Amino acid sequence: xxxxxxxxxxxxxxxxxxxxxxxxxxxxxxxxxxxxxxxxxxxxxxxxxxxxxxxxxxxxxxxxxxxxxxxxxxxxxxxxxxxxxxxxxxxxxxxxxxxxxxxxxxxxxxxxxxxxxxxxxxxxxxxxxxxxxxxxxxxxxxxxxxxxxxxxxxxxxxxxxxxxxxxxxxxxxxxxxxxxxxxxxxxxxxxxxxxxxxxxxxxxxxxxxxxxxxxxxxxxxxxxxxxxxxxxxxxxxxxxxxxxxxxxxxxxx
Amino acid sequence: xxxxxxxxxxxxxxxxxxxxxxxxxxxxxxxxxxxxxxxxxxxxxxxxxxxxxxxxxxxxxxxxxxxxxxxxxxxxxxxxxxxxxxxxxxxxxxxxxxxxxxxxxxxxxxxxxxxxxxxxxxxxxxxxxxxxxxxxxxxxxxxxxxxxxxxxxxxxxxxxxxxxxxxxxxxxx
Numbered sequence: 001x002x003x004x005x006x007x008x009x010x011x012x013x014x015x016x017x018x019x020x021x022x023x024x025x026x027x028x029x030x031x032x033x034x035x036x037x038x039x040x041x042x043x044x045x046x047x048x049x050x051x052x053x054x055x056x057x058x059x060x061x062x063x064x065x066x067x068x069x070x071x072x073x074x075x076x077x078x079x080x081x082x083x084x085x086x087x088x089x090x091x092x093x094x095x096x097x098x099x100x101x102x103x104x105x106x107x108x109x110x111x112x113x114x115x116x117x118x119x120x121x122x123x124x125x126x127x128x129x130x131x132x133x134x135x136x137x138x139x140x141x142x143x144x145x146x147x148x149x150x151x152x153x154x155x156x157x158x159x160x161x162x163x164x165x166x167x168x169x170x171x172x173x174x175x176x177x178x179x180x181x182x183x184x185x186x187x188x189x190x191x192x193x194x195x196x197x198x199x200x201x202x203x204x205x206x207x208x209x210x211x212x213x214x215x216x217x218x219x220x221x222x223x224x225x226x227x228x229x230x231x232x233x234x235x236x237x238x239x240x241x242x243x244x245x246x247x248x249x250x251x252x253x
Numbered sequence: 254x255x256x257x258x259x260x261x262x263x264x265x266x267x268x269x270x271x272x273x274x275x276x277x278x279x280x281x282x283x284x285x286x287x288x289x290x291x292x293x294x295x296x297x298x299x300x301x302x303x304x305x306x307x308x309x310x311x312x313x314x315x316x317x318x319x320x321x322x323x324x325x326x327x328x329x330x331x332x333x334x335x336x337x338x339x340x341x342x343x344x345x346x347x348x349x350x351x352x353x354x355x356x357x358x359x360x361x362x363x364x365x366x367x368x369x370x371x372x373x374x375x376x377x378x379x380x381x382x383x384x385x386x387x388x389x390x391x392x393x394x395x396x397x398x399x400x401x402x403x404x405x406x407x408x409x410x411x412x413x414x415x416x417x418x419x420x421x422x423x424x425x426x
Contacts, residue, residue: 008409017390017405042425046416050384053362056283058276062293066271069297070304228313246313 001029003036010040014047102171105236156252159225160187165208166215173235179206179220180230187219222247256316259307270316271300277386278324284381285328286335287370295331299324318395325378325396332374368418376411383408 001009009026012018018026030036059065153164167175174194183203189195193214198207210216222229225248258266275296282292282299303320310319369377382393393408394401419425 007413011409011412012405042416042420043412045425046412046419047384049361049365050380051387052358053284053365053385054358055276055280056289058279059289059293062275062279062296063268063271065293066275066297066300067268069301070267073301073305249312 001025006033006036007039007043010036010043013040014043102173106171106173109236154250156247156250159223159227159247160219160221161229161247161250162217162219162252163208164215164217165210167210168213170212172212174209174211176234177208177210178230178232178234179208180204180232181222181227183223184229185221187221189216189218191216256307256310256312259304260310267304270320274317274320275300278321281321281378281381281386282324282328284366284369284385285325285374285378286331287366288335291331291335292328295324295327298327302327314395318392321382321396322398325382329374329378364419364422364424368415368422368424371418372411372414376407376414379404379408380411380415 006026006029009018009022012022013026030040153162155162163177163179165175165177181204184206185203186197186199186206189197189208191210191214193216194211195214195216196209197218198205200206206220208216208218220229227247229247255266255270259270278296278299279292282295283289286292286295299320303323310316369380372380379393379397382388382396388396390401390404394404397404399407416425
């Protein structure tokens with residue numbers, strides 16, 4: 001063993017994290033190497049000095065001063081957003097701005113024939129969503145658009161997410177929902193209209209494209225209830241959300 | 254859960270979090286910045302930033318590690334800003350270690366702190382988390398957002414640099 005290897009093991013010995021087989025090797029080295037023993041003594045002294053450093057008293061005014069700093073930083077009256085805000089953002093009421101962009105994008109897109117390209121990532125048409133509002137109920141998380149043109153419901157059973165998406169957009173732009181995770185399995189996809197999927201070979205990515213005027217229900221099994229799943233929704237090149245959730249945070253059984 | 258209560262609009266829940274974590278965070282910040290004033294600034298900023306970003310809190314992590322990470326980063330930022338403004342004053346007499354002296358423990362702590370201030374702030378932070386805050390490898394890994402193996406490796410390098418400084422100063426004999 002090199003000196004560096006020995007020193008690394010010496011620290012592991014002090015931390016009591018050394019593997020049994022390494023301990024045997026190290027003890028053999030220590031028996032034969034006085035310099036290593038001296039270094040061990042030095043390391044122990046240092047560790048003891050560090051471990052014996054006492055806490056400094058916390059200023060009594062610290063919590064109050066934190067409170068003041070919080071108040072000063074918070075001219076707004078709103079509270080922090082709930083975890084499912086990203087879903088509301090999907091249906092954000094900033095539709096007027098988006099409508100303008102989308103109209104321009106749509107004209108350009110039609111002109112260039114981009115809409116005819118079947119590549120999920122090629123559309124240049126901006127978001128035209130009119131979605132707003134998110135409501136959690138006992139069965140899941142339900143979202144509805146102002147004009148009823150789209151709804152999305154997330155629920156789960158065990159480690160399987162059920163995602164129901166209904167799209168009836170006046171601009172005829174499809175919604176792409178990308179699900180990212182580890183060993184995801186698309187159990188089924190049912191649709192009464194146009195819906196298509198792309199499933200990555202290693203189960204790390206599932207993309208569902210839902211065309212307007214159709215309803216799709218898909219079941220995606222994650223690696224476990226504690227697994228983290230990424231959800232990314234987009235219309236054209238406009239990303240509406242890019243967020244990870246843990247499966248067991250979705251309402252359901 | 255307190256974070257969920259905060260998100261539901263319960264401001265008093267955040268006060269509980271501040272009360273619970275301000276002490277440990279202040280101590281870590283103080284050891285990194287070696288300044289009570291800077292430590293207070295770091296902790297204030299950490300809690301304000303955490304509050305403002307609470308909506309994006311990832312529930313796959315613990316609040317403990319999240320707020321620790323923010324506080325460590327605030328402390329390192331402050332150290333970075335102060336670096337040009339203040340240089341450790343070597344003219345200050347170094348107290349001799351006398352185990353029999355009444356203030357021996359305090360003096361040893363002062364030596365440790367002085368040595369810590371001679372190594373890089375990032376090295377200092379990981380040593381503070383391990384030895385002075387007494388956190389485990391998995392906890393440090395979660396706070397720093399690096400694998401446990403990397404924690405061990407960085408800790409080894411940091412402690413070796415600290416040992417070198419202390420040996421050169423004659424503070425380990």
